[in-house]
Amino acid sequence: MPTPAIKICGINSESAMRAALKARANHVGLVFFPSSPRNVTVREAAALSAQAQGQASRVGLFVNADDATIAEAVTAAGLDILQLHGAETPERAGQLRARFGLPVWKALSVASAEDVLRASAYAGAVDLVLFDAKTPKGTLPGGMGLSFDWSLVAHWKGPVAWGLAGGLNPENVAQAVAVTGAPLVDVSSGVESAPGVKDEGRIAAFAMALRGIS
Template structure:
């Protein structure tokens, strides 16, 4: 079975249409002001209306309060919530209960202990997204950094999971062969500049992921 694909950080109509045309399952909308991919509610709403039911929309948040979550979920008619900060299992479960949407929890990985920490989220998160740990003070994702994929060989969790961090059209097929990830997530790997998606790279990434 082919891995599902998420193109994260979509902020413009051409990128959205490229992801839909390439048959990506998910479009990631970022609601985190420090990010170059951050969306204002109105822009997110415009993109959501354009997308309709052609692609599922996942909102990315970093240690967000309920006000931002509520505003964004409504504006973009989100199909899921991705928590990309330091949210503990209790907060993940709270968000899931409050909004009634699937919740993804991104975990930064630099060691086997980071992978093992995913077990604490069983029953709280619907999906664990293993991402590369970024340097202190940097954005928590979208930096083009990869981690040692062999760390995932010890993962025996029963949860649905995905792989992120430094994935590009050039390495995603190898990443899938080595990890057997059921989902792959890319952002900077399909950009021509921070926050600027490249429609040709989106197409190439999806083609390579399904090869």
């Protein structure tokens, strides 16, 4: 089984970025959502992005953000990919893809087979859907260490590329990939020592666990 691409999300410090790049992450995520403990300012994002330039694609995570907010982040941080983690419709995703000329990923909350079927509606509007765990109402939309029944997306063959998120960590990611065949995995809280505090050892362990699968 090919080793999946790795995204380390919620990078908010120079040490975390160094660890992600040392682990050869394919994608690094910068969160532009003030309610998140992983939120970065535009200025912070610009400095972190410069570290990653030419080594990993820089993914900006937004939650129901307006065009001006996204534009400011794209310009300052030189983002390579937009990740939408709110209630964005296929129409909204397609608008952003056209406006900014960047690949768009859409996170979808999963708790049932019906939730997985929603992904098909985004075909043609986004470049990738990210199946994530559904969080309790009134909480953050992700990054809470929650997982879902991986069998719901096992070897998914829908009309759009996909990745797996939600509760992944160094201890379970190999099993998650074995069950699902995910071509991309996205981790945030699973490589932290506290909310918003990335652990360099856990980042390295996450990558090592995956590279032992192939």
